[in-house]
Amino acid sequence: MNTFKSLLVGAATARVALGQYCEHQWEGKFANHDVDGVPYLQARQNVPPPPLEIQPLIVSGPTSNRVNFLFLGDGYTEDEKDKFFADALYLANNVTDGQTFVDVVPLMNFWAGFSPSAESGVGTYGTPRDTVYGLYRDGTELRGLYYDKPEVARAACQSTDTCDYPILLGNDPFYGGLGGTFTVTTASPNSGPAVLRHELGHSIIGVGEEYDGGEVYEGVNAARSPATAPWKQWYTDASAEPKVERSNMPIQAYPWTLLNVTSAWSQSFASAGTYATHLLQVSVSGMTATADLRVDIDGRDVGWRINPAVGVDRFIYNIKIDEPLAPGQHVITVTLLNEELEGTAQLCNLEVLEYGGEEEFNFDPTYHGLYPTFSSSNRTTYRPTNDLCLMRSTYTGNFCSACIEGLWLSLLGPLSFVDNVTQTTGPDGATNVTLELLPLAQFRQVPYPRAEGYEILWYGADDGVVLAEWTNSTSALIAAGTEEFGVEVRFWTEQVRVDEDGVLVQKARYTVV
Known part of the structure; x- marks a missing residue:
């Protein structure tokens, strides 16, 4: 608890320049390439690589004809070497054992490369610790995890034939990650695998987000209009398309605020009252029990219940309410009930989604059609499925059909x-x-x-x-x-x-x- 408490103090200091709505700062589909099209990771530089002790994790074939993923440990001291190799193996097994990358494992090799850091853990408040690659959090909130020494990470990747995709693994027990040139995740036993598979989706397939509140929506899983959907071959009922599943987002908020028992957090929003059901998504961290927190809409408890497997780590909760919102103004209230958690309990983000009736919105998780996605600026794009894909719901283990098709083609391309x-x-x-x-x-x-x-x-x-x-x-x-x-x-x-x-x-x- 003390570790978590020190991590969250002063969460409001995040740099505005990075965008207050950024869950993960993704560097884009062509993040691995400079303006001349030369792969960024292959560009030479006068930076010596750190010493690497490399161990195989999952090896399906020769490095010359496989796509190689190399975990590079950051914030692991010499005494924590065994912990690093165990953390890397846990993550590699988790994302390939029966889900996510299980279909394409024969195309992949996973390796772990250890370099000792002088200090343990990752930095906060935008200041890295004395570590190999300089991982840090922008403030203290549990979202993006950034790197201060990309040139060192690039040199490490260039020094071995086991690195096509470098994965910077931070020695930290809480949620955090990044996708792009370097995939970044943490050693959190709960959120680490979820973040890793999501960020690898960005890094390998070149897709953007599917969740609401992001900024990058492009690739095989995104369309700016119903007519331009690149996944038409995957429509469950092609004769019904393009039919946009009817939904609306009347509120979206990213408070990243520490909660206290003295004053509840609240915000009002308006509903047209023309939808059949609604869902509240709320993301919190630092909670220890269901009795710690109450979440209300218009003074009515929506039934938030803690996920006991998560502990004090951040988790995203989806609370479906099978009734309409009345037309007019509404108020969401988040109240901390446990005074002992002041300074640790944090409200990260929340949103409300409204859904049309049975003829207007298809909740079948396997249905592929046209589902609206609402960006941080409330611009609407479209995604293939409702909540099937891990690019939308981080804690699911599967890609939608459009993304898995893109995964096959991306991995097979160089082989x-x-x-x-x-x-x-x-x-x-x-x-x-x-x-x-x-x-x-x-x-x-x-x-x-x-x-x-x-x-x-x-x-x-x-x-x-x-x-x-x-x-x-x-x-x-x-x-x-x-x-x-x-x-x-x-x-x-x-x-x-x-x-x-x-x-x-x-x-x-x-x-x-």
Whole structure:
């Protein structure tokens, strides 16, 4: 409790320049590239890398043909090295074990790289501690976690072949993160995995937010108008689209304020009274029990109940109320009831959403259509699902279909379907060629419930002639005297319906040796 109390004192000092509505300061789809299109992480600089002790966490194949994610520990002293490796392994297992990245694990490697920090933990009030990468909170509130030494992190990533996506892991038990060039998360056992999977969505797929109150809405999960939705191939009922699911956000607030028992926090808002139901989303931290806090709308307790697994960490609560708001003015009141929590209990943010009736709003979590999203400036964009995607609901474990399709294409883009090619020439001069493919489809090492497969075409010296007898075989016999042969590998998965860049089809020529 003392640690948490010291963390929150003075939460109102956050720099306004970063935007009071920013949950995570995301650097954008092209954050890894400078203006000339050269990958930012590959740009050389005169900064020596820190010493790295690297351990494998989850390894599915060679670094040269996998997308490699490297946890870089910040705020871990030499005495906390074992804790760092345990924290990194916990996060890697959590985001790949049965959810989020489970479908694409064969394309990924996870590693952990330890460098000792002189001080333990992360900084606050915009001031880093004496750590390797200088992670800090802008104020003390539990949201963005920023880095002060990007050049050191870049040098660390460049010093090893185990780093395509660097993940800065802060030695801190509470909520915080960032997406972009460097994915940032903390060692919080509850919020750490949730933040990591959300921020990796930004970093890998290049998508923006889906939750209300953000600033960046772009990518395969965002549309500025119903007609421009890039996920039309995933509509559950294409004949009904474009039909915007009817909802409204009459209030959105980001107080980031410490609560006290003397005066409750309250704010008024207006409703047109034309919606069937409503939802209150409220985010708080520093609570220890349900009896610590009361949340009212118009003096009526909405039934806030603490999530006991969270402890004093920040958590986002969604309270659905199956009745309409009356037309006119309303008041939300948040009251701290436990005096012992003064200086620690914090109201982070809240919003109210109103929903149309059964014919106007589809609550089916798997339904893909057009759902409004309201930005920090109340500009409306559209998202594919209601609350299915972790880009909207951080604590869910799954992407929507549009995002998982984007994930496949982003990860497969730099990879080859062919891990290895072996050639053996017999006494008759014919060459037996064998392909080793990425462990997808029939080559997966664990049972997989989704439909996917490979198609393989072999070509002789003339690329226009298919060696039909070897079609869909990973081995072929190339006739004696042939100097070259071709291989075309096509991969398909039910999770990709549109592949505009032809990522799922690869063709290459090989020399007979």
